[in-house]
Amino acid sequence: MADRNLPLYAASDKAPRRLLKPADLVDNFTAALYKVAPYRACAHGCRYCDGRAEKYYVEGDFERDIQIREDIPSRLAAELPSLRERGMIAFGSGVTDPYQPCEAEKNLTGQAASILADHAEASGKAVGPAGSLSEADLFGKSTAPCVPSGLVMTKSALALRDLPAWKRLNERSGFMLLVSLTSLDEEVRELMEPGASSFEERLALLKAYKEAGCLTGILAMPFLPGLSDDEASIRRLYEAATAVGVDYLMPGGLTLRPGRQKELYLATLAKARPELLAPTKELFQENRPSGMPTGASLRRLSARIASVRRDYHLPYLMPHEALTRLLPPHDAFRVLLRHMAELYKERHIDTSALMRSAQAYDDWLLGLRREFRRHRKLPATWLEERFAEGLHGGEFFKVLANQKLERFAAAVLLEGATFDFISLKLRPSNVSRET
Ligand code: SF4
Incomplete structure (x- = not known):
């Protein structure tokens, strides 16, 4: 356990040499070439958070000992002018949220948004809508290759504060907001995502970004066994997602890696929903290092999701239009x-x-x-x-x-x-x- 006397937000003592280090190939999940995390660990405190797993080496109390990378804005500003490869910068990861509570005071993600937007405005002309790029755009001759697009993954309505900056970036080089949302049941949210924004606030956030012309998506993962993975609940989510006009919705189930992550999740159930403890343990009885549940339960969840998806015109992968824009x-x-x-x-x-x-x-x-x-x-x-x-x-x-x-x-x-x-x-x- 971490020392409870540690400062709530501990400054990080080691920083990577280069902030904007491009990947060899963009990954299929975020499609990002660059990843930036102003924080490590997360005060949203989701009970199922994969970032708690030992595999990620996040030391200390995951919800309190937040590493803060104060130098992110200055390094971003210093590196952008000499950036050599056009691509997308993703903010957020499995072990942190760029709009977690300390961002309200620190404003590191907010500064990064303004720096990126200023850089994009100073560098080139606006991108056209998907499917209407000119040949010059297609071949990178009119949009400066060093102007990145942006992606934010969050569970916090604090991202609304930076809508003007992300909108400016969107108008120049593209921006997508991905909000993690799996249910509309506030009791589930309070139990399992105690520090995150309400589901209603997250939907309002998506709506605002969509209305501002940005691309939006929902990461509907993880559906929680017995809490948010029944067909009716999944259907309500698709309904709400359609109403706010997201560009896609990526669904997924729960994984529980043996160790800290699994122990905390089961302890939460034991305290608040004891009737779900035995069935959940059964799903994860194989204790796979990946945290995957039994194959049979995965197939059952997939079938429920597929049955809902048939009724909605919502892709489950980042659509082609978004890829061409970003x-x-x-x-x-x-x-x-x-x-x-x-x-x-x-x-x-x-x-x-x-x-x-x-x-x-x-x-x-x-x-x-x-x-x-x-x-x-x-x-x-x-x-x-x-x-x-x-x-x-x-x-x-x-x-x-x-x-x-x-x-x-x-x-x-x-x-x-x-x-x-x-x-x-x-x-x-x-x-x-x-x-
Ligand atoms: S918001 Fe994301 S990173 Fe933060 S605790 Fe929840 S799942 Fe983990």
Whole structure:
């Protein structure tokens, strides 16, 4: 246990060398190239929080000993002018919330938002709506490659304070707000997410960002066994999500890693909902290091979610329109291929050929990126121009080595078509792209 006499917010004594360190490939979940966490640990105190697990090495009392990275704004401001790769910066992670209570006083995320918005405004012209990017946008020549887009993941209505700054960023390079929300039952929230904003406040937050023109999504995870994972509760959530117009809703179940995370969750149930203790223990009886419940319970939850999803036009993965708005074309296409594989797999369509092409594309992209990073003298536009050359010169299509996918890629990348994640069909662009 942590020493209760420690200051509520302890300053971090070690800082990573470089704040904006790009990933080799953007990940499928956030689609971000950069990740920034002004805090570590989280006073929202969610009883199921994965960040409590020993695996993440968060020392001390998870809810009280918050590491504060006071230098985040100054480092961000210092590094942005020399940033070499366009991509998205994600704020938030599994072990922290960028808008947790101390942000009200510290304003580190708020300062970062203003710095990013100022930088974007000083650097280039606004992006167009998804599907209507010009060829110059597509190939990174009109939007400066060093202007990142932004993503915030939070459970706090405090994010409303920074709407003006994130809106400014959105108008220049794109912004998405992801709010974690799994139920509309305030009793569940008070028991399991005691420090987070009410569900009503979170829905209002999403509505405000949507009305301001930002992309929005709901991370509906984890649905909690016996508390928020029944079909009626899931349906109410989809209904509310549709009403506030989110762009997608990603559902997911609970994982409980053996150790601190599992112990706290079960102790919470034992105290407040003892009738759920035995069935929950049964779901996690295998004590898998990943924290996954039994396969049978996962299948039952998936079936309930699928039954609700059929009635709502809400993708469960970050939609193609959002990817094209937030990411440079080479990264948007990377995530699109992975999302397609997931969507087809769910419909029991063979994805082996698609996955081979996706892997070959990843290898090609990785090779380009490494070359770009090795040669610091290459201009910041090099990666996007090289991608465009590959596209026009045919090298890109050789990498895919899949005729069907080649036609698809040409429609998406050259003609501006959009892939609809519900119908799994291409929607043509209204704007033609002469090449
Ligand atoms: S808001 Fe996120 S990081 Fe914070 S305690 Fe809850 S689950 Fe963990």
